[in-house]
Amino acid sequence: MAGYKFGVVGSGSWATALVKILTDNGHRVNWWVRNEKQQDYIKQRRHNPQYLSNAYLNVQLLNIVSNANEVLQLSDVIVLAVPSAFICEVLKQVNKKELAGKKIVSAIKGIVPGPDVLLNDYLAENYGVELQNYFALLGPCHAEEVAAEKLSYLTFSGIDEDIAENISGYFKSSYINTVTNQDILGVQYAAVLKNIYALGAGIAHGLEYGDNFLSVYIANSADEMAGFLRKAGIQHIVVGEHQQQTESNKRDPNYAASVYLGDLLVTCYSPYSRNRTFGNMIGKGYTVQSAQLEMNMVAEGYNAAKCIYHINNKIGAEMPIASIVYRILWEKMSPVEGFEEIEKVLI
Amino acid sequence: MAGYKFGVVGSGSWATALVKILTDNGHRVNWWVRNEKQQDYIKQRRHNPQYLSNAYLNVQLLNIVSNANEVLQLSDVIVLAVPSAFICEVLKQVNKKELAGKKIVSAIKGIVPGPDVLLNDYLAENYGVELQNYFALLGPCHAEEVAAEKLSYLTFSGIDEDIAENISGYFKSSYINTVTNQDILGVQYAAVLKNIYALGAGIAHGLEYGDNFLSVYIANSADEMAGFLRKAGIQHIVVGEHQQQTESNKRDPNYAASVYLGDLLVTCYSPYSRNRTFGNMIGKGYTVQSAQLEMNMVAEGYNAAKCIYHINNKIGAEMPIASIVYRILWEKMSPVEGFEEIEKVLI
Numbered sequence: 001m002a003g004y005k006f007g008v009v010g011s012g013s014w015a016t017a018l019v020k021i022l023t024d025n026g027h028r029v030n031w032w033v034r035n036e037k038q039q040d041y042i043k044q045r046r047h048n049p050q051y052l053s054n055a056y057l058n059v060q061l062l063n064i065v066s067n068a069n070e071v072l073q074l075s076d077v078i079v080l081a082v083p084s085a086f087i088c089e090v091l092k093q094v095n096k097k098e099l100a101g102k103k104i105v106s107a108i109k110g111i112v113p114g115p116d117v118l119l120n121d122y123l124a125e126n127y128g129v130e131l132q133n134y135f136a137l138l139g140p141c142h143a144e145e146v147a148a149e150k151l152s153y154l155t156f157s158g159i160d161e162d163i164a165e166n167i168s169g170y171f172k173s174s175y176i177n178t179v180t181n182q183d184i185l186g187v188q189y190a191a192v193l194k195n196i197y198a199l200g201a202g203i204a205h206g207l208e209y210g211d212n213f214l215s216v217y218i219a220n221s222a223d224e225m226a227g228f229l230r231k232a233g234i235q236h237i238v239v240g241e242h243q244q245q246t247e248s249n250k251r252d253p254n255y256a257a258s259v260y261l262g263d264l265l266v267t268c269y270s271p272y273s274r275n276r277t278f279g280n281m282i283g284k285g286y287t288v289q290s291a292q293l294e295m296n297m298v299a300e301g302y303n304a305a306k307c308i309y310h311i312n313n314k315i316g317a318e319m320p321i322a323s324i325v326y327r328i329l330w331e332k333m334s335p336v337e338g339f340e341e342i343e344k345v346l347i
Numbered sequence: 348m349a350g351y352k353f354g355v356v357g358s359g360s361w362a363t364a365l366v367k368i369l370t371d372n373g374h375r376v377n378w379w380v381r382n383e384k385q386q387d388y389i390k391q392r393r394h395n396p397q398y399l400s401n402a403y404l405n406v407q408l409l410n411i412v413s414n415a416n417e418v419l420q421l422s423d424v425i426v427l428a429v430p431s432a433f434i435c436e437v438l439k440q441v442n443k444k445e446l447a448g449k450k451i452v453s454a455i456k457g458i459v460p461g462p463d464v465l466l467n468d469y470l471a472e473n474y475g476v477e478l479q480n481y482f483a484l485l486g487p488c489h490a491e492e493v494a495a496e497k498l499s500y501l502t503f504s505g506i507d508e509d510i511a512e513n514i515s516g517y518f519k520s521s522y523i524n525t526v527t528n529q530d531i532l533g534v535q536y537a538a539v540l541k542n543i544y545a546l547g548a549g550i551a552h553g554l555e556y557g558d559n560f561l562s563v564y565i566a567n568s569a570d571e572m573a574g575f576l577r578k579a580g581i582q583h584i585v586v587g588e589h590q591q592q593t594e595s596n597k598r599d600p601n602y603a604a605s606v607y608l609g610d611l612l613v614t615c616y617s618p619y620s621r622n623r624t625f626g627n628m629i630g631k632g633y634t635v636q637s638a639q640l641e642m643n644m645v646a647e648g649y650n651a652a653k654c655i656y657h658i659n660n661k662i663g664a665e666m667p668i669a670s671i672v673y674r675i676l677w678e679k680m681s682p683v684e685g686f687e688e689i690e691k692v693l694i
């Protein structure tokens with residue numbers, strides 16, 4: 001193993017889970033925690049006060065700093081683990097040159113709001129980060145189960161699968177298994193799409209559809225997702241850019257793997273999913289605005305529905321489910337009518 | 348529509364649900380209910396006393412008889428809806444010639460115990476039923492949600508898809524959508540396999556794996572199931588036998604459709620599934636014998652695991668998950684060790 005030094009940017013549940021995984025494995029972590037009170041609390045009490053507070057953290061291995069650039073200077077591998085809504089704000093504090101040559105591991109499950117692009121595109125455009133230095137780290141993985149040390153699978157994706165494998169080695173433990181693949185764009189799109197379908201599952205639940213219907217809806221969503229990823233020719237774009245056509249590159253990824261179907265399932269079936277809760281309120285008749293007020297947050301599937309709708313205008317995959325979720329959320333289509341349309345396309 | 352006369356054989360929950368669907372649509376049904384007390388109760392109170400007792404039945408459209416041959420004489424389409432464990436016993440009462448030329452619709456989710464074959468093979472061998480007269484009717488469909496008139500999807504499969512479509516028309520209603528396909532053997536195998544994987548999901552739950560793991564396990568099970576169905580070349584066997592090669596025959600079925608992935612999901616995720624409950628007890632340390640005693644019944648996945656294990660000795664699909672579930676149930680492999688093996692193959 002190459003002896004990487006890790007930095008983690010973010011201090012929410014998911015960032016805390018990743019810090020726990022790395023330090024449980026005996027690796028030192030440079031951890032950017034903005035709030036000084038939070039820093040002191042973690043140092044003294046050995047757990048994050050607000051997020052994933054039941055996860056014990058080995059502070060001996062932590063170097064907690066409040067300056068993002070310091071984390072970058074001290075680390076070879078930078079794990080970005082902030083909600084997608086805040087990523088631009090965080091990156092504004094970063095000195096572009098500190099990112100040069102660093103390996104960026106995105107643990108962000110969403111599209112960069114504003115430009116509405118995947119994070120690798122945003123980093124390439126604005127920070128000169130090359131795709132070969134960019135990796136995605138995705139679940140299915142509720143942070144709460146990491147805290148409880150329940151076995152979970154993480155997928156590390158990158159066009160250089162050897163480096164992805166290398167990085168993944170730092171995370172593998174008694175409660176973390178790791179998988180690697182090269183479908184760097186596909187896995188990120190899958191992580192965005194699943195939130196749209198989970199939001200739709202919530203709407204269906206709010207409309208009082210039952211478990212029989214939900215299973216049909218989710219199975220068809222899995223198929224629609226695979227169709228989008230296949231049509232987008234994700235793998236080929238990556239391969240084309242980098243002339244690294246190997247045997248494994250030529251095949252479609254296995255869309256039943258954990259990072260695709262597994263993550264869709266855990267997100268759609270979890271009653272704790274924010275997207276599902278948000279959708280449930282929409283299905284029960286709340287307006288988008290009042291559901292947001294009530295939840296005091298924005299579910300990621302809400303913006304994702306709009307982004308994917310526009311992206312798919314170019315790609316042209318058949319996405320009746322995602323399109324109708326978009327129309328319900330953004331074009332005031334009634335949920336009842338929307339699901340009557342969805343009913344017709346399910347097989 | 349051809350004006351079919353329907354007979355339903357069986358009086359459990361699923362048979363009652365199918366009788367409700369047909370009579371709600373205004374179709375007369377010749378219903379074989381063996382127990383005379385049960386017959387009287389249904390005629391007087393308009394619902395089945397023991398099974399799905401909350402489903403109201405329009406008795407004006409019912410011709411309830413206790414002789415199976417009478418049902419066959421009076422009907423063109425015979426819906427078989429008894430548990431697979433009892434099908435041989437029921438068929439023993441049937442006069443072979445009464446089946447000649449009749450359309451048999453199997454709503455049985457399992458393999459015929461003893462000869463361990465699909466029902467179409469058993470009927471062909473012992474009753475001369477031709478495959479072109481045989482159809483499968485499958486979910487995902489909990490009978491309880493039919494009683495509650497929650498929208499559910501039924502798939503009708505047969506090598507003559509036009510007739511399958513015709514029959515399905517009798518079931519389509521405000522709360523039943525129908526799908527047809529030609530993969531008559533594949534859909535039946537899928538209905539058997541899903542019980543094995545659901546039983547395994549129960550074992551995992553009993554071993555205290557969490558939701559993250561379960562989603563990975565189920566996603567990989569879906570892939571394993573598709574691999575078996577593809578390798579078995581089901582479609583081709585059927586086509587080869589009957590020289591009905593059409594465009595749609597040439598394609599693999601869509602294994603994300605409701606009858607494959609949807610049914611797997613509803614069975615694996617339902618906490619009410621008998622297979623999952625049975626598996627849960629095995630995972631918690633009960634022996635197979637004591638779990639059976641405690642539940643006072645046999646979960647279908649238990650026999651299915653053995654049948655598929657033997658069938659796959661010929662087909663040779665990669666089935667590490669189903670094989671280990673088999674070894675836990677039939678070869679005293681410890682559930683802990685079994686799942687340590689399964690952990691290694693999941694992606």
